[in-house]
Amino acid sequence: MSRLAEVLASGGQVFTAEFPVIDGPNMAKVERAANRLRPWFDAVNATDNPAATAHTSNVATAIAMQMHGLEPVLQIVCRDKNRLAIEADLSGAALHGIENVVMLTGDDVTAGDEPETRRVFDVDGPIAVRIARTLRSGTYLSGRPLSPAPSFLIGAVENPAAPPLEYRVQRVAKKIEAGAQFLQLQICYHPDRLEQFMAGVVAAGYDIPILPTIVLVKSARPLQFMHDKVPGIDIPQGTIDRVANASDPAEAAYQLVLEQARHALSLPGVRGLHITDFRNDDTLERLMTDVGREPRYQ
Amino acid sequence: MGVGVRLEHLVKGAVWDCRMCGTCVLHSTGMTCPMTCPKTLRNGPCGGVRENGHCEVVPEMRCVWTKAYERTQQLPMPRVWREEYNDLRPPVDNRLKGTSSWANLFSGRDKQVPAGWKADT
Incomplete structure (x- = not known):
C-alpha cells in the first residue's frame, strides 16, 4: 500500500502537489524540486505532457522523483496515448513500484505549442480509470493476465466550475463506478461553485476523498493567462483586478491563494489540497504554515 | 458499402x-452524437467546457455533451434512456x-x- 493510500485510509488530511515539468537531462532540477516539496506532501503528481506540451515523460519523471525520496502520483492523460500505451504506462509504473495513479482525459492538442499534432483520445478519463482498475484486478483490457497484479491507488479529476455545473456532481458517481478512489479538482476561482459542488457530493453521499487545487501565483499576469488560455478555467475580472491593482501585487496574490485554501479546507467533504506552485519562492512554506500543515517527511 | x-x-x-x-448510443445522449465531440468522448463533457457552454477545441461550437445533457433533460423520451445518460460507456x-x-x-x-x-x- 502506498503512503498516500495509507494517509487516505487513516482519515487524515491529505496534501498533494504538482511536480514541475522536466526537460532533458536535468536531474538537478528534479533534486531541487523534490527537496522543496518533500516535507509537506504525501505524494506529488508526475504530470503527462501538461497543457498539451511535450516534456520528460510521466513515467520517467515519476521514477526520478522516487530516486529523490518523493512519492509519485503517476498522471496519465488520454490525449497522446491509445489504450495499449496507457496500459503500458500502468504496467511500467507497477514495475518500478509506483502505485498511485491519476487518470484523466486531458487538454486538447490545440491548447499546446504543437497544435498541429494528431489527437488520440482512443478512450476518455472514466474509461482510463476503469482500465487502471482492470489492471489492478490482474488482467489487461483484453483479459490477458499480468502477474503479479499491481496495487494501484486510482485517482481521477473533475472540474467543479465548468458547465454543465449541475451535472458535475453526477460525474463523481461515474468516476467512482469506474474505479476512482480519490479526486483532484481543477483550480476553481468561483468559490460559490466549489461550495455547490461539494455540497452536492456530500448530499449524494459519495464517499471519496476530494482535494481541490490551489495555484500559487505571484501577480495578475498568470491569472489572466489561465483565464485566457487554459481550457475550463474562468477567473472573474474582479479577482484579477484585485491582484493587478494592489499596491503589492505579490502579497495580494498570496492573500487570494490563502483565502482560497482556507475556504476549500472549510468545506464538508474536502480532505485536503492539491497545490500547484508557479511562484517558486518562500510562499509555499508560508502557505503550508498558514493553513496549519506541519512538515511531515524528511 | x-x-x-x-x-x-x-x-x-x-x-x-x-x-x-x-x-450507436444516441438514445442515451439526448439524440446527440458523441462522436461529433472533437475528442470523441463517450462519457460526458471534459473539464475544458467554456464558460458559455462551448467547446474547448472549437470555440464557436456548443459542447456536444452540454447539448446532450440539456436535450436529455428536455426531449420527450423514455425515462430509462434519460437515466442512461450517466452510464459508464465502454471503449x-x-x-x-x-x-x-x-x-x-x-x-x-x-x-x-x-x-x-x-x-x-
Whole structure:
C-alpha cells in the first residue's frame, strides 16, 4: 500500500502537489524540486505532457522523483496515448513500484505549442480509470493476465466550475463506478461553485476523498493567462483586478491563494489540497504554515 | 458499402451528423452524437467546457455533451434512456467503424466489450 493510500485510509488530511515539468537531462532540477516539496506532501503528481506540451515523460519523471525520496502520483492523460500505451504506462509504473495513479482525459492538442499534432483520445478519463482498475484486478483490457497484479491507488479529476455545473456532481458517481478512489479538482476561482459542488457530493453521499487545487501565483499576469488560455478555467475580472491593482501585487496574490485554501479546507467533504506552485519562492512554506500543515517527511 | 449501411448513413448522417461508429448510443445522449465531440468522448463533457457552454477545441461550437445533457433533460423520451445518460460507456470497438449500428444492435455485436472490461467487479 502506498503512503498516500495509507494517509487516505487513516482519515487524515491529505496534501498533494504538482511536480514541475522536466526537460532533458536535468536531474538537478528534479533534486531541487523534490527537496522543496518533500516535507509537506504525501505524494506529488508526475504530470503527462501538461497543457498539451511535450516534456520528460510521466513515467520517467515519476521514477526520478522516487530516486529523490518523493512519492509519485503517476498522471496519465488520454490525449497522446491509445489504450495499449496507457496500459503500458500502468504496467511500467507497477514495475518500478509506483502505485498511485491519476487518470484523466486531458487538454486538447490545440491548447499546446504543437497544435498541429494528431489527437488520440482512443478512450476518455472514466474509461482510463476503469482500465487502471482492470489492471489492478490482474488482467489487461483484453483479459490477458499480468502477474503479479499491481496495487494501484486510482485517482481521477473533475472540474467543479465548468458547465454543465449541475451535472458535475453526477460525474463523481461515474468516476467512482469506474474505479476512482480519490479526486483532484481543477483550480476553481468561483468559490460559490466549489461550495455547490461539494455540497452536492456530500448530499449524494459519495464517499471519496476530494482535494481541490490551489495555484500559487505571484501577480495578475498568470491569472489572466489561465483565464485566457487554459481550457475550463474562468477567473472573474474582479479577482484579477484585485491582484493587478494592489499596491503589492505579490502579497495580494498570496492573500487570494490563502483565502482560497482556507475556504476549500472549510468545506464538508474536502480532505485536503492539491497545490500547484508557479511562484517558486518562500510562499509555499508560508502557505503550508498558514493553513496549519506541519512538515511531515524528511 | 451495403444497402443497410448506406440507408443508415443517409438518415442518421443528415439528422444527427452520424459518424458511423457502429455502436450507436444516441438514445442515451439526448439524440446527440458523441462522436461529433472533437475528442470523441463517450462519457460526458471534459473539464475544458467554456464558460458559455462551448467547446474547448472549437470555440464557436456548443459542447456536444452540454447539448446532450440539456436535450436529455428536455426531449420527450423514455425515462430509462434519460437515466442512461450517466452510464459508464465502454471503449469504442474501432473495428465497427463504418458498419451499421442497426445491424450491430440486432445481432448484439455492439454489446461486446473487451474480456477485461467486466472482469473486475
